[in-house]
Amino acid sequence: MKAALLVESLTGNTWNAAEMIGDKLQQERWTVTGMSRVGSPDLSSIQRADIVLVGTWTHGLFVVGQAPFALGNIANLPTMRGKKAACFLTFALNAGKSIDKLSTAVGQTGADVVGGLEIKRNYLDEHTDLFVERLLDVVQLS
Numbered sequence: 409m410k411a412a413l414l415v416e417s418l419t420g421n422t423w424n425a426a427e428m429i430g431d432k433l434q435q436e437r438w439t440v441t442g443m444s445r446v447g448s449p450d451l452s453s454i455q456r457a458d459i460v461l462v463g464t465w466t467h468g469l470f471v472v473g474q475a476p477f478a479l480g481n482i483a484n485l486p487t488m489r490g491k492k493a494a495c496f497l498t499f500a501l502n503a504g505k506s507i508d509k510l511s512t513a514v515g516q517t518g519a520d521v522v523g524g525l526e527i528k529r530n531y532l533d534e535h536t537d538l539f540v541e542r543l544l545d546v547v548q549l550s
Contacts, residue, residue, distance in 0.1 A: 409433075409438045409439070409458050409459065409547060410438065410439045410440075410441050410456060410457045410458045410459075411430070411433055411438055411439070411440055411441065411457055411458070411459050411460070411461055412440070412441045412442050412443075412444075412450070412453040412454045412456070412457035412459075412460045412461070413426045413429070413430055413440065413442070413443040413444075413460075413461045413462075413463065414443075414444060414445070414446045414449050414454075414460060414461070414462045414463070414482075414485070415443060415444070415445060415446065415462075415463045415464070416445060416446045416447070416463070416464040416465065416477050416478045416481070417463075417464075417465060417498075418465050418467075418477065419465075421465065421498045421529045421532065422463050422464060422465045422497070422498045424532060425463060425496065425498055425527050425532050425535075425536050426443060426461070426463050426496075427443070428532060428533065428536040429461065429463075429496070429536050429539060429540055430443060432536060432537065432540040433540060433543075436540070436544060441453040441454075441456040441457045442454075442456075446462065446464065446478050446481045446482055446485070447478065447481050449485060449486065451486060454486065454488065454491070457491070458491075458492065459491065459492040459493060459494060459522075459543075459547070460488055460491055460492070460493045460494075460514075460519060461493070461494050461495075461496065461543075462482060462485075462493060462494075462495050462496075462510070462514050463495070463496040463497060463498070464476045464477045464478055464482070464497050464498075464510065465477050465497060465498045465499070466497055466498065466499040466500075466503045466504070466506045466526075468504070472504075473504075474499070474502060474503055474504030474505070474506050475504075475506055475509055476497050476506045476507075476509055476510040476513070479509060479510070479513050482510065482513040482514060482517075483513040483516045483517070485514075485517045486517070487517055487518050488514075488517040488518055488519035489517075489518030489519070490518070491518075491519045491520070492519065492520050492521075492522050492547075493514050493515075493517075493519035493520065493521050493522070494521065494522055494523050494524060494539075494543055494546070495507060495510045495511050495514055495521065495523075495524035495525075496524060496525050496526075496527055496539055497510055497524075497526055497527065498526075498527045498528075498529050498532075499526055499527070499528060499529065500528075500529055503526045506526070507524045507525070507526050510524060511524050522543075522546045522547075523542055523543065523546050525538060525539045525542065527539065
């Protein structure tokens with residue numbers, strides 16, 4: 409399988425999570441076609457990929473108003489009709505319904521969103537393991 413990663417990061421946590429996910433997928437013999445920012449996506453890496461992994465961070469107040477950062481940019485990504493996609497987002501205290509909002513925005517590109525996971529910034533290693541494990545399970549079922 410080939411995966412492209414599109415990432416937005418403020419403090420580096422989401423970028424680190426994306427690198428960890430990419431490394432773990434490569435250990436499973438996947439190819440990472442590229443990793444770029446959502447605001448300036450590497451279109452050729454998306455085109456070469458079987459699945460696009462979109463990650464961002466959660467912004468808003470600690471207990472209300474949480475949302476994935478860059479929703480407008482994500483919803484305006486190039487059409488990914490026919491591509492599978494999975495989402496992840498990092499958060500500090502409470503992500504609210506951010507993963508649902510992120511999945512909806514990615515789905516607006518025409519991609520078939522096969523899952524998503526919230527990654528708490530204090531548990532990057534454990535949660536990226538879980539993301540990859542779930543992703544591998546979903547891909548094997550399709």
